[in-house]
Amino acid sequence: MFNIILFGPPGSGKGTQSERLISKYGLKHLSTGDILRSEIASQTPLGLEAKNFMDKGQLVPDEVVIGMISSALENNPDVNGFLFDGFPRTEAQSEALDELLKLKRTEIGVVLALMVSEEELVKRLLNRGLTSGRSDDNNVEVIRARIVEYHKKTSAVADYYRKFNKVVTIPGEGSVDEIFESLCIEIDKRK
Numbered sequence: 034m035f036n037i038i039l040f041g042p043p044g045s046g047k048g049t050q051s052e053r054l055i056s057k058y059g060l061k062h063l064s065t066g067d068i069l070r071s072e073i074a075s076q077t078p079l080g081l082e083a084k085n086f087m088d089k090g091q092l093v094p095d096e097v098v099i100g101m102i103s104s105a106l107e108n109n110p111d112v113n114g115f116l117f118d119g120f121p122r123t124e125a126q127s128e129a130l131d132e133l134l135k136l137k138r139t140e141i142g143v144v145l146a147l148m149v150s151e152e153e154l155v156k157r158l159l160n161r162g163l164t165s166g167r168s169d170d171n172n173v174e175v176i177r178a179r180i181v182e183y184h185k186k187t188s189a190v191a192d193y194y195r196k197f198n199k200v201v202t203i204p205g206e207g208s209v210d211e212i213f214e215s216l217c218i219e220i221d222k223r224k
C-alpha cells in the first residue's frame with residue numbers, strides 16, 4: 034500500500050492533479066473538501082455545521098474531518114493506497130492520520146507539496162468562481178481568509194512531515210502536464 038498526501042494552499046492544483054494521479058496509480062482519492070460539499074448538498078447536520086465555516090474561509094473543526102476520514106478508511110479496506118487531498122490541514126489532523134494508518138499497518142509514503150504564489154492562487158480561484166458555484170470562490174475576502182488559514186494552521190502539516198523526511202516540494206506553476214510529470218517522477222522514486 035502506498036499512501037500520498039497532495040499538499041498545498043487553496044487553488045494550488047491539488048484537485049486537478051489528484052484526478053490524474055488516481056487514474057495512473059490506482060489510488061483511492063480522499064478529498065475532505067469534496068466529502069464536505071457532498072454533505073452540504075445532502076443537507077446533513079454535518080454539512081450544515083461545516084457550511085458555516087466554509088463560507089467564511091475557515092477550517093472545519095478537527096474532530097469533524099478526522100471522523101470523516103476514519104470512516105472513509107474503514108469503508109475502503111482493499112485499496113492499493115490512498116491519495117489524501119486537502120487533508121490533513123492541521124498538526125492534530127496529521128497526528129490522527131498517522132495513528133489511523135498505523136492501525137491499518139501502513140503509513141504515508143510521501144507528502145508532495147505544490148508551491149504557487151499568492152497572486153496566482155487568487156487569480157485561479159476568482160476565475161473558477163465565475164463558473165464553479167462554490168460560495169468560497171466568488172469573493173476575494175473569503176479567498177484571502179482561506180489563504181490566511183493555510184499560513185496560520187496548515188503550513189504546520191509540512192513542518193510535521195519534514196521531521197520524518199517525507200516532504201518533497203514541487204513547483205505548482207506551469208502547465209498541468211508539466212506539474213503532473215514532476216509529481217510522477219517523485220512518486221516513482223519511492224514506490
Ligand code: AP5
Nearest residue numbers: 043044045046047048049065066087091092093119157161
Ligand atoms: P477544499 O475543497 O480542500 O479546497 P482548497 O484546499 O481551498 O482547494 P481548492 O479545491 O480550492 O484548490 P486545489 O488546490 O484543489 O486546486 P484545483 O485543482 O481545484 O476545501 C474547501 C473548504 O473545506 C476549506 O476552506 C475548509 O473550510 C473545508 N475543509 C476541507 N478540508 C478540510 C480539513 N481537512 N480540515 C478542515 N476544514 C477542511 O485548482 C484550482 C483552480 O486552478 C481550478 O480552476 C483549476 O482548473 C486551476 N488550475 C489547476 N492547475 C492549474 C495550472 N497548473 N495552471 C493554471 N490553472 C490551474
